[in-house]
Amino acid sequence: MGTLILPADHPEAIEQAVSALRQGGLVAFPTDTVYGVGAHAFDPQAVAQLYEVKKRSRSKAIPLLLADVADMPSVVEPVPPLAERLAKRFWPGPLTLVLPRRTVVPNMVTAGGHSVAVRVPDHPVARALIAALGAPLATTSANRSGEPSPVTAGEVMAQLGGRIDLILDGGACPGGVSSTVLDMTASPPVVLRPGPVSAEEIERMIVSRRS
Numbered sequence: 031m032g033t034l035i036l037p038a039d040h041p042e043a044i045e046q047a048v049s050a051l052r053q054g055g056l057v058a059f060p061t062d063t064v065y066g067v068g069a070h071a072f073d074p075q076a077v078a079q080l081y082e083v084k085k086r087s088r089s090k091a092i093p094l095l096l097a098d099v100a101d102m103p104s105v106v107e108p109v110p111p112l113a114e115r116l117a118k119r120f121w122p123g124p125l126t127l128v129l130p131r132r133t134v135v136p137n138m139v140t141a142g143g144h145s146v147a148v149r150v151p152d153h154p155v156a157r158a159l160i161a162a163l164g165a166p167l168a169t170t171s172a173n174r175s176g177e178p179s180p181v182t183a184g185e186v187m188a189q190l191g192g193r194i195d196l197i198l199d200g201g202a203c204p205g206g207v208s209s210t211v212l213d214m215t216a217s218p219p220v221v222l223r224p225g226p227v228s229a230e231e232i233e234r235m236i237v238s239r240r241s
Contacts, residue, residue: 032192033187033190033191033192033193033194033195033196033197034046034195034196034197035183035187035196035197035199036196036197036198036199037198037199037200038059038060038155038198038199038200038201039200043198044158044159044162044198045162046196047059047159047162047196047198048159048162048163050195050196051068051069051070051076051163051167052070052163054069054070054073054075054076054079055069055076055194055195055196056068056069056076056079056080056083056193056194056195057159057194057195057196057197057198058172058183058186058190058194058196058197058198059155059156059159059197059198059200060153060155060156060183060198060199060200060201060203061095061151061152061153061156061169061203061205062122062123062124062151062152062153062156062203062204062205063124063151063203063205063206063207063208063209063225063226064171064172064179064180064181064203064205064206064207064208065171065172065179065180065181065182065183065185065186065197065203066095066151066156066167066169066170066171066172067080067083067084067169067170067171067172067186067190067194068080068095068159068167068168068169069167069168069169070163070165070167070168071094071105071135071136071139071165071166071167071168072134072135072136072165072166073136074136074137074138074139076168077092077136077138077139077168078138080092080168080170081138083190083193083194084170084173084174084175085174085175085176086170086175087175088141089141090141091139091140091141091143091145091146091147092139092141092168092169092170093126093146093147093148093149093168093169093170094135094139094146094147094148094149094166094167094168094169095148095149095150095151095156095160095166095167095169096148096149096150096160096166097150097157097160097161098150098157098161099114099117099118099121099150101150101166102114102117102129102148104132104134104166105131105132105134105135105146105148105166106129106130106131106132106146106148107130107131107132108130109129110129110214112214112219112235112236113127113129113214115235116212116232116235117150119235120227120231121149121150121152122150122151122152122153122157123150123152123226123227124149124152124205124207124208124209124210124225124226124227125149125209125210125212125225125227125232126147126148126149126209126210126211126212126223127147127148127149127212127214128145128146128147128211128212128213128214128215128222129145129146129147129148129214129215130144130145130146130215131143131144131145131146132146139168144215145213145215147211148166149209153200153203155198155200159198171208172186172189172190172194172197173185173186173189173190174189174190177189179208181202181203181206182201182202182203183197183198183199183200205226207225207226208223208225209223209225209226209227210223210224210225210226210227210228210232211223211225212232218236219232219236
């Protein structure tokens, strides 16, 4: 497979990316943290291909990127009030929430688990792509497992060139650090991966809810 690189601001870039995703392909794109590579979240075969290309263990679930806070109920059930508060405070942004999944989310995405990780990225290209697709993107960093997470389209090409359909080149990612991951299926919630949103910021939101 040849991998096409298109400038993210090319007039047909989003249209071509959506077409590839709807046909079960894989597309890399910039986010506010690092470059991600995504598959249509509701296409289990495409998600399986994502595991294969990444050389990612099937035991590791793949997060979903959403276009908007309002899309959370499409993949999460129930949506806890605290999750709504955190989403409204930190989304779009580098906070991933692990929440109870809806049955519409394929087992391939969640590695057979009962929860799903969700986030709204703070990057116009990523959100435009997800909104145009009309569905969440099962997305993980656009690198081979165990290798550095890429922050440029060239770094994506070096690792995944010839193995994915399309790379949207939106320049260097501004963040360069993967998102904070908060497990909200635990009580109290647990930070699984530290990141740009600090545990202290999250704790303040939890405490303010109680007061």
